[in-house]
Amino acid sequence: MARLRRRPRDPEGRMTLGEHFREFRRRLFVAAMAVLVCSIVAGVFYDEVFAFLSEPFYDYRRANPENDISLNFGEATSALSNLISLSIFVGVVASSPVWLYQVWAFIVPGLTRKEKRISLAFLASTVPLFLTGVALAYAILPQSLAILYGFSPEGTSNIQQVSMYFSFVTRFILVFGLGFLFPVVLVGLNVIGAMPADRLLRGWRVAVVLIFVFAAVATPTADPFTMFVFAAPLTLLYFGAWLFCRVLDKRKAATRPDWLEVDDTEASPL
Known part of the structure; x- marks a missing residue:
């Protein structure tokens, strides 16, 4: 019985539509398995995760002992659903x-060899930026909570x-982490x-305005403190990306052939 011969890979990374779908499915599976394994480990250490968040x-x-405030499970299934959502x-x-690498690896076959080297720096910056945004969100979370709880009228609890608290915390942290991938x-x-x-x-002027609008809309809180703390680093990262x-x-211009150079004064009809 004749063996099916595997189609050789294109040296320039070109793939058929079917190969693109199979590659996407494989990358998605690896990313999902990584999330699943890490979620199971997080479930094992649920008590530590719960205490940390x-x-x-x-x-x-502790800073406001006069305020009557507590965390409560409202339903019989709340503890289980909270364990699952926090673990995920x-x-x-x-x-x-892992999943950021899978995104990069899916894009790589369509890039030239030089663009692949540049994209390595692209990949190397994604994880630190994402984790920096996560860490910043966790650091300012107490101040944001103090602002929000400060609107409670005197005499109320x-x-x-x-479930609502951890939904707020996880969205707050993820928004910061994903926002830091903007550059x-x-x-x-x-x-x-x-x-x-x-x-x-x-x-840059329009970009800064849009950054502050995005920070105001994307953050779960409506206070100016959180908006500014989120928007200010994004603005700096914008100029860093520039x-x-x-x-x-400059590197592209240095390696561009002379025949591709176009004189703007000659090309302009005015």
């Missing part, structure tokens, strides 16, 4: 190096449902030629 809440309660959240964060997206657009550094510089894109553009 609830510590900002208890920091506020920790699994997503802990497995971020806050009976905080555990990576800009650099990626620059690598494929869709976002030159000059365009980033010309549009500097990196400027270096890339």
Whole structure:
């Protein structure tokens, strides 16, 4: 019986539509398994995860003993559902190096060898930026809680449902983590030629306004403190991405053949 011969891989990374789907399915499976394994481990250490994420809440309660506030499970199934949701959240964060790599590896076959080397720096920056955003969110969480709980009228008590509290905390942390990947997206657009550094510089005023609007909308809180703490680093990262894109553009210009250079004064009809 004749063996089916495997189609040789294109040296330039070109794949058929079917190969793209199979590659996507394989990358998605690896990422999902990484999240699943990390989620199971997080479930084993659920008590430690619960204590770590609830510590900002208890920091506020210790700093404000006059406020009657507590965490409560509202239903019989609340403890189980909270265990599952927290385990998945920790699994997503802990497995971020794996699924971020899978995203990169899915894009790599469509890149040239030089673009692959550049994209390695792209990949190397994603995990630290994501984890930096996560750490910043956790650090300012007590201040954000103090602002929100500070709106409670005098004489009232806050009976905080555990499910609602951890839903707020996980969204708060993930928004910061994903938001810090914003400069990576800009650099990626620059690598494929869709976002030159000059365009980033010309549009910095609009970009800063949009960053603050995004920070106001994306964060679960409505206080200006959280918005500013989120938007200020994103603004700095925007200019950092511009500097990196400027270096890339200079390298592209240095390696561009002379016959591709176009004189703007000759090309312009005016």
